[in-house]
Amino acid sequence: MQFLSYLVNGISLGSIYAVIALGYTMVYGIARMLNFAHGDVIMVGGYVAFVMMTSLGLPALAAICAAVVVCTLLGVAIERVAYKPLREAPSLAVLITAIGMSYLLQNLALLIWGSAPKSFTSVVSIEPLRLFGGQLVVTGETLVTIVTSAVIMVALTLFVNKTKVGHAMQAVSEDKGAAQLMGINVNATISLTFAIGSALAAVAGVLLCSAYPTLMPTTGAMPGIKAFVAAVFGGIGSIPGAMLGGVLLGIIESLSKAYISSQMADAIVFGVLIIVLLVRPAGILGKQMREKV
Amino acid sequence: MKMKPLSRSFRRDLVTYGMVVVMFLAIQLLSGMGMLTNSLSGQLVPICAYIIMAISLNLTVGILGELSLGHAGFMSVGGFVGAFVSVCVGDAVPGWLCFALALLAGTAAAALFGFLIGIPVLRLQGDYLAIVTLAFGEIIKNLLNSFYVGRDASGFHVSLKDALSLNLDETGDVIINGAQGITGMPRSATFGLGFVLILITLFIVLNLINSRTGRAIMSIRDNRIAAESVGVNVTRYKLIAFTISAALAGLAGALYAHNFSSLVAKKFDYNTSILILVFVVVGGMGNIRGSIIAAALLTILPELLRGFSDYRMLVYAVVLIVMMLFNQSPQLVAWRRRLAARLPLPRKKAAAGEKEV
Numbered sequence: 001m002q003f004l005s006y007l008v009n010g011i012s013l014g015s016i017y018a019v020i021a022l023g024y025t026m027v028y029g030i031a032r033m034l035n036f037a038h039g040d041v042i043m044v045g046g047y048v049a050f051v052m053m054t055s056l057g058l059p060a061l062a063a064i065c066a067a068v069v070v071c072t073l074l075g076v077a078i079e080r081v082a083y084k085p086l087r088e089a090p091s092l093a094v095l096i097t098a099i100g101m102s103y104l105l106q107n108l109a110l111l112i113w114g115s116a117p118k119s120f121t122s123v124v125s126i127e128p129l130r131l132f133g134g135q136l137v138v139t140g141e142t143l144v145t146i147v148t149s150a151v152i153m154v155a156l157t158l159f160v161n162k163t164k165v166g167h168a169m170q171a172v173s174e175d176k177g178a179a180q181l182m183g184i185n186v187n188a189t190i191s192l193t194f195a196i197g198s199a200l201a202a203v204a205g206v207l208l209c210s211a212y213p214t215l216m217p218t219t220g221a222m223p224g225i226k227a228f229v230a231a232v233f234g235g236i237g238s239i240p241g242a243m244l245g246g247v248l249l250g251i252i253e254s255l256s257k258a259y260i261s262s263q264m265a266d267a268i269v270f271g272v273l274i275i276v277l278l279v280r281p282a283g284i285l286g287k288q289m290r291e292k293v
Numbered sequence: 294m295k296m297k298p299l300s301r302s303f304r305r306d307l308v309t310y311g312m313v314v315v316m317f318l319a320i321q322l323l324s325g326m327g328m329l330t331n332s333l334s335g336q337l338v339p340i341c342a343y344i345i346m347a348i349s350l351n352l353t354v355g356i357l358g359e360l361s362l363g364h365a366g367f368m369s370v371g372g373f374v375g376a377f378v379s380v381c382v383g384d385a386v387p388g389w390l391c392f393a394l395a396l397l398a399g400t401a402a403a404a405l406f407g408f409l410i411g412i413p414v415l416r417l418q419g420d421y422l423a424i425v426t427l428a429f430g431e432i433i434k435n436l437l438n439s440f441y442v443g444r445d446a447s448g449f450h451v452s453l454k455d456a457l458s459l460n461l462d463e464t465g466d467v468i469i470n471g472a473q474g475i476t477g478m479p480r481s482a483t484f485g486l487g488f489v490l491i492l493i494t495l496f497i498v499l500n501l502i503n504s505r506t507g508r509a510i511m512s513i514r515d516n517r518i519a520a521e522s523v524g525v526n527v528t529r530y531k532l533i534a535f536t537i538s539a540a541l542a543g544l545a546g547a548l549y550a551h552n553f554s555s556l557v558a559k560k561f562d563y564n565t566s567i568l569i570l571v572f573v574v575v576g577g578m579g580n581i582r583g584s585i586i587a588a589a590l591l592t593i594l595p596e597l598l599r600g601f602s603d604y605r606m607l608v609y610a611v612v613l614i615v616m617m618l619f620n621q622s623p624q625l626v627a628w629r630r631r632l633a634a635r636l637p638l639p640r641k642k643a644a645a646g647e648k649e650v
Contacts, residue, residue: 006421023573033420034420034423034424038421043569071629075429082614082618085618085624085625086617086621086622089617089621089622089623090621091419091420092354092358092359093421093617093620093621094617095360095361095420096570096574096586096613097613097616097618098616099362099567099570099613099615099616100610100612100613100617101610101614103567103606103609103610103613104607104610104611104614106606107604107606107607107610108607110606110607111603111604111607123635146553168483178487188371199450200371225424225427226473228424229428232421232424239299253443261439261454262452263435263438263439264435264436264453266431266432267431267435270428270431270432271428271432273425273428274413274425274429275430276418277421277425278413281324281421
């Protein structure tokens, strides 16, 4: 029974990773860049929701909407200011810019909200679910997280595969030049990808802070990096892969925290990344890319 | 005997050495006149360590052309191994020998780590390589945080759980105490020693760059496929550069460790790696002299400008972004050139600026 509860915790944590990983994977698929600042957009989402709920006293749903709007605008603005001018630049330059952006967001949050951790009030008010005569308790946050992630996953898959805009996104990720020739507005498509990814980050931020209610300027950094691990694990560029990778990674982290050592859990998660990259660099569901000379 | 004219690279290197010597003498002079504040003179050895770190990271980022985000990990390996050695042999041998042994051990251990990590990591490229170095940096930090070593009459005991499970007898003491780190090193690092170590580092790196090996490494950076096709063994040269870079980071770590009487693994986290990266980027990637200046200035400036310290990291972040945009964005580079053409500047300087990166 203990094992089951660790497993449920792992799936819940993994669902959050999965939602974050979706943002990474979509941006990587289209812009071919590792958006280091993605994790910090999560943190911004958490803070915006926090301010809306505690300072302005808005209901949880309004706070979430505000967080989504702010993060979407932020994501698009980051892309426009920092990444768009570097679209033709070497990947090293883009990566360093992204790291700079991540640092900028963290330090702005530090200046605005201070370094003291804020305790986040959960947005979920569902009674915990008691199974097996109360032996297995599933909290409301866990339920909401898992359900929300599943809904997002399905909606996003439908969006990318069934709509015209979704097809445009796929086309841009295949070949920017050819997509442009077909009359697709590449810049708008990339902006849209950043917008969707950042909106998802806001949702992930609220879910993350509800489940683990301490909010600091560095809150997003570690989950962000782990979600990237999840995206690579599942196969970068693949939406079902991000979901699968996220959940698996959450389970691995939760179980290794429980059975091996809580100190070493992060080391194990990163160990998984290294092994995946060495054995199957394309991830579980990813396509093997041919190198063009 | 007729003097051969000095080559351009040799003259350039001489300027770099000269600059370090002048900086050293200037600071010695200032400190002799009592012009240095306490906090600044306490920073002298860390500045030396950071300069060595910046030079060593520049070898990976600027010369090899791969981004390492876990460089602080190698620094911590060097620091911990160095500190461990000097705590263990500190009573048995004279102080200078103990320090020399610690430096050697720290350098060797970091080199070994760099080599072992380099074998798998260097098969990857670009973003993946960067994220894996970050992963290794975090793994090293996590391992050191839960690493316990003790010593008693029957020898050394190692544990990954806690200090109690070391099973030490009553004569034993804990040397490395997990998250509390290692304590009791002699504080034998001085500014003079740091200066000598910087010169040694410079000697190694500059000679490497000007050698056949260095040219092979830079050819991989400029075009891996072309380099491979003319017979450069890419993996081998990447591994050479990465290992030397890690070894020098270990040297810096060992130097750093002996400036304080205690050392914790948390000090060498991702933020430290980024700080060093900022030094390298601000100084100019591939420009060793720039790394030295940037590391020294960016460590001293926050000390001098007290009110600035709150905004320090914010400014670094902005500097990183702006530097990249201005050096790499086609539109901004073109705009910068138009501006430079309009200003009555000597033309040579503008041309030299474009050659960098």
